[in-house]
Amino acid sequence: MTTFTPWSALLGGALIGAGSAILLLRLGRVAGISGLLAGALFPDGDRERAWRWAFLLGLPIGAALVSVASRGLTVEVDASAGQLVVAGLLVGFGTRLGNGCTSGHGVCGVARGAPRSLTATGVFMSVAIATVFVMRHVIGGAS
Amino acid sequence: MSRAEGVAGSSIAALVAGTVFGAGLATAEMTNPAKVLSFLDVAGAWDPSLGLVMAAALAVMAAAWLRTTPPPAREIDARLLGGAALFGLGWGLAGLCPGPAIAALSTGRGDVALFAASLIAGAGLFRFTLGASAIPDPAPVAGPPPTPTPRSSP
Numbered sequence: 001m002t003t004f005t006p007w008s009a010l011l012g013g014a015l016i017g018a019g020s021a022i023l024l025l026r027l028g029r030v031a032g033i034s035g036l037l038a039g040a041l042f043p044d045g046d047r048e049r050a051w052r053w054a055f056l057l058g059l060p061i062g063a064a065l066v067s068v069a070s071r072g073l074t075v076e077v078d079a080s081a082g083q084l085v086v087a088g089l090l091v092g093f094g095t096r097l098g099n100g101c102t103s104g105h106g107v108c109g110v111a112r113g114a115p116r117s118l119t120a121t122g123v124f125m126s127v128a129i130a131t132v133f134v135m136r137h138v139i140g141g142a143s
Numbered sequence: 144m145s146r147a148e149g150v151a152g153s154s155i156a157a158l159v160a161g162t163v164f165g166a167g168l169a170t171a172e173m174t175n176p177a178k179v180l181s182f183l184d185v186a187g188a189w190d191p192s193l194g195l196v197m198a199a200a201l202a203v204m205a206a207a208w209l210r211t212t213p214p215p216a217r218e219i220d221a222r223l224l225g226g227a228a229l230f231g232l233g234w235g236l237a238g239l240c241p242g243p244a245i246a247a248l249s250t251g252r253g254d255v256a257l258f259a260a261s262l263i264a265g266a267g268l269f270r271f272t273l274g275a276s277a278i279p280d281p282a283p284v285a286g287p288p289p290t291p292t293p294r295s296s297p
Contacts (some may be wrong), residue, residue, distance in 0.1 A: 002181040004170065006195055013170020013196035017203025019164025023205050026156040031164065031244065033242040034266065041263060042270040050150050051157035058161020059242065060170070060249035066169035067249065070229045073169055075247055076177035077235045077254045088258045091235030091240060092265020094276055098226020102240045103164075105227070111204035112213045119219050124231035131235025132183040 019062075020108055027051060032104020033059075034095035098124075165246040174247040176238030183235055185248040222273075 010098065020031040029051070040052040067073045095101040098120055100109065105124075109117020172178045173196060182193035234240050239247075239258050247255045 002172075002175070002178045002190045002192070004190050005192050008197035009171050009192040010199045012167045012169070012173065013199025013201075014203055015167025015170060016196065017167075017200035017207075017251065019160045019162075019167060020200070020204050021207035022160035022163060022271055023157060024204075024211060026160070027153050028211070029157075031160065031251055033240075037241060037245070037263070038266045038270065038273075042267060042274075048150070048153075049185060050154045053165075054154040054157040055161035058158045059165035059246040061158075062162040062165025062167070062235045063169040063174055063246040064249040065162070066166050070169075073247070073250055074172065074175050074177075075250050075252055075255065077237075077252070078177065078180070079254075081254070081257060082155050082271075083236050084254055084258045084279060085237070085261045087233040087237035088244075089265040089268070090229050090236070092227030092262040092267075094226045094232075094233060094265075095241060096226070096266050096269035098223050098230055101230060101242070102234075103242050107200045107204055111201045112208040113229020114213075114216060116217055116219055116223055120223055120227040123224055125225035127228050127231025128235035129185055131232050132180055133186055135236065136184055137186055 016107060017111075019058075020103070023055065024108070030104055030108045031072075032100050032108060034041040035099070035104055035135070038096055039066075094124075164242070165249075168243050168246045170252075171198070173243045174250075178238075179240075179243070180235075180238040203285075 008138065016053070023029050023031045035054055036052045040049055040056060043049060054064075077084070091101070100106075100117065100120060102121075102124075105114075105117040105120040110121055168174050171192070173193065178190065179193060181188065181190035230240075237258055239255070241262060244255060244259045244262060248259055
């Protein structure tokens with residue numbers, strides 16, 4: 001269980017938006033993490049990869065900077081190793097099939113009102129909420 | 144500007160963008176799966192924080208889009224719907240999506256690394272199965288953008 005943290009949520013969200021905006025305005029690229037990762041690791045032909053690796057490298061650097069400033073990040077993983085593997089495979093395969101994740105569709109695409117992104121975000125949010133409901137309240141038996 | 148300078152310049156800008164993005168994920172505690180799952184658990188002790196994260200990120204990005212020419216809309220197809228559903232299932236199981244998983248690698252935790260490795264395996268599995276026949280993305284935008292046109296919609 002976690003508590004509502006409105007100010008850090010707003011500040012963090014603004015930073016996520018700012019990072020995406022820098023990539024869009026400076027490089028003309030959409031900050032879709034799943035697509036960046038796939039483009040960096042499994043390129044289609046002769047595509048530029050340096051900027052993809054640079055952005056991906058920035059993610060843990062940014063998190064580490066916040067960790068130092070706030071004396072450590074809280075990371076609570078309840079899922080078992082088996083669940084993490086299944087979840088990772090589903091997220092990796094699904095985001096490529098659907099061409100985007102929380103960043104590409106959820107932030108970048110929804111921000112410009114793209115019908116594909118609005119639809120995808122509605123679907124993955126609904127399925128994730130249903131999954132948590134089943135795991136916690138149907139199978140898990142949490143109240 | 145030479146090609147090498149262009150690559151270096153865009154890589155530095157991308158590194159800054161990624162660092163700001165990663166700092167945002169950590170500040171908002173989206174690197175904590177328990178926090179994400181608390182948002183998704185609408186029937187439990189609901190934590191609406193992720194909603195505000197999305198709202199703030201959307202406000203900033205909406206302003207950025209006003210300064211560019213958005214890519215043309217593409218049609219909604221079965222791949223989009225099926226992919227989003229599979230992603231939602233995985234996200235709900237672990238509470239991790241690609242950005243936070245990569246950012247949280249900074250903690251050196253084995254469970255996060257296991258998820259990230261599986262994520263890469265899943266993306267690779269797609270690339271060499273269904274993705275092998277996919278039409279490659281069009282060529283990147285040439286030159287630095289005064290009015291950048293993104294290469295493709297997500």
